[in-house]
Amino acid sequence: MKPKMTLKKIASELGLSISTVSKALKNNKDISKENREKVQAFAKYYNYRPNSVALSLKNRKTKTIGVIIPEIVHHYFAKVISGIEEVANSKEYNVIIGVTNESFNKEIINMEMLIDGSIDGFIISLSKETLQKKDYKHIRETINQNIPVVMFDRAVDEIPCDKVIIDDREAGRMAIQKLIDEGRQKILLLTTKDYLNIGRLRTEGYKDALAANNIPYHEDLVVRIGELGDSEDDQRNLEQRINRVFEMHPDIDGIFGVNEIYAVTALNVARLRGLDVPEQLSVIGFSDGILSKYARPHLTTVSQHGFHMGELAAETLIYRLEKMDKDQIPPYTTQVVKTNLIIRDSTRNNTSIEL
Numbered sequence: 001m002k003p004k005m006t007l008k009k010i011a012s013e014l015g016l017s018i019s020t021v022s023k024a025l026k027n028n029k030d031i032s033k034e035n036r037e038k039v040q041a042f043a044k045y046y047n048y049r050p051n052s053v054a055l056s057l058k059n060r061k062t063k064t065i066g067v068i069i070p071e072i073v074h075h076y077f078a079k080v081i082s083g084i085e086e087v088a089n090s091k092e093y094n095v096i097i098g099v100t101n102e103s104f105n106k107e108i109i110n111m112e113m114l115i116d117g118s119i120d121g122f123i124i125s126l127s128k129e130t131l132q133k134k135d136y137k138h139i140r141e142t143i144n145q146n147i148p149v150v151m152f153d154r155a156v157d158e159i160p161c162d163k164v165i166i167d168d169r170e171a172g173r174m175a176i177q178k179l180i181d182e183g184r185q186k187i188l189l190l191t192t193k194d195y196l197n198i199g200r201l202r203t204e205g206y207k208d209a210l211a212a213n214n215i216p217y218h219e220d221l222v223v224r225i226g227e228l229g230d231s232e233d234d235q236r237n238l239e240q241r242i243n244r245v246f247e248m249h250p251d252i253d254g255i256f257g258v259n260e261i262y263a264v265t266a267l268n269v270a271r272l273r274g275l276d277v278p279e280q281l282s283v284i285g286f287s288d289g290i291l292s293k294y295a296r297p298h299l300t301t302v303s304q305h306g307f308h309m310g311e312l313a314a315e316t317l318i319y320r321l322e323k324m325d326k327d328q329i330p331p332y333t334t335q336v337v338k339t340n341l342i343i344r345d346s347t348r349n350n351t352s353i354e355l
Helices: 007-014 018-025 033-045 052-059 075-090 104-116 128-133 137-144 168-181 197-212 232-248 260-272 290-294 306-325
Strands: 064-069 094-099 121-124 149-152 162-166 187-192 222-225 254-257 282-286 300-303 334-337 340-342
Touching: 007 018, 007 033, 018 033, 064 075, 064 104, 064 306, 075 094, 075 306, 094 104, 104 121, 104 128, 104 137, 121 306, 137 149, 149 306, 162 168, 162 306, 168 187, 168 197, 168 254, 168 282, 168 300, 168 340, 187 197, 187 232, 187 260, 197 222, 222 232, 232 260, 254 260, 260 282, 260 290, 306 334
Parallel strands: 064 094, 064 121, 121 149, 149 162, 162 334, 187 222, 187 254, 254 282, 282 300
Antiparallel strands: 300 340
């Protein structure tokens, strides 16, 4: 087995200074071609790799990005991560992912652990519990340590930082307008509790569309759903809640779910009730994931373009990091990703609408 090489050992073996070896490995033209070739050949033979920890201590950079997400199984977050990694890898950054499982404490622990491991910056979508508590002290402290943060999807105005989001209110409004354009008048909304900004804004969009079309708003046609796990009991409870609304309003002819699970569950309830989708009832969901494509009938949905959102978040963070290296602090930006309404079999006609 070949011995493990260090800069000091290479310098000693070749009778050169450590500085000369370091520059030769970087192909610095200040070093003679003979010495560059000699050092590089020697390093290659012994499989020399620079010590990344030592480099980070010297350069104060690790070329590593921390990504904090609420859950790993969600198709949307998987697409965002793919977009982040695509950009990060192209710029020779590493990506470490932390999952909070919607927990405030896990969010703090994840960030603290990654900071201890020398992270250059964070890309984060806040947990439900963090949003419910409205406690962002750990985010502020991170930024105060000159570790930049980019929020995506679940972002809050209280924290000054870069953000990559969609226009949730407009996306909700346009989805409801699509249902109204089909002639739907009794539209059920399946949304989140208001502490989640995305659900609250999509609910506002629902109200906007009703008002613009002179359709009265009924609070009992809005089902606000709390924590929903993966268990059969949770799923059954949601189905029961939807069924109860149908019993009070059997003439419901449209449903908008602010996420994929809610909308697909609504499709299941409609099927069990013997309703013809889309003849009697149209259904629209959010996040163009695997469930939407394979639901029966295939689900019309708002696409958030998760991959592109991930690309933008990574580009934004890396741009800020590179500016900070030059002692330049660019102003914070909020970038809005356009969404598309992808029409499938759960609504009428087959055109795609840009929101």
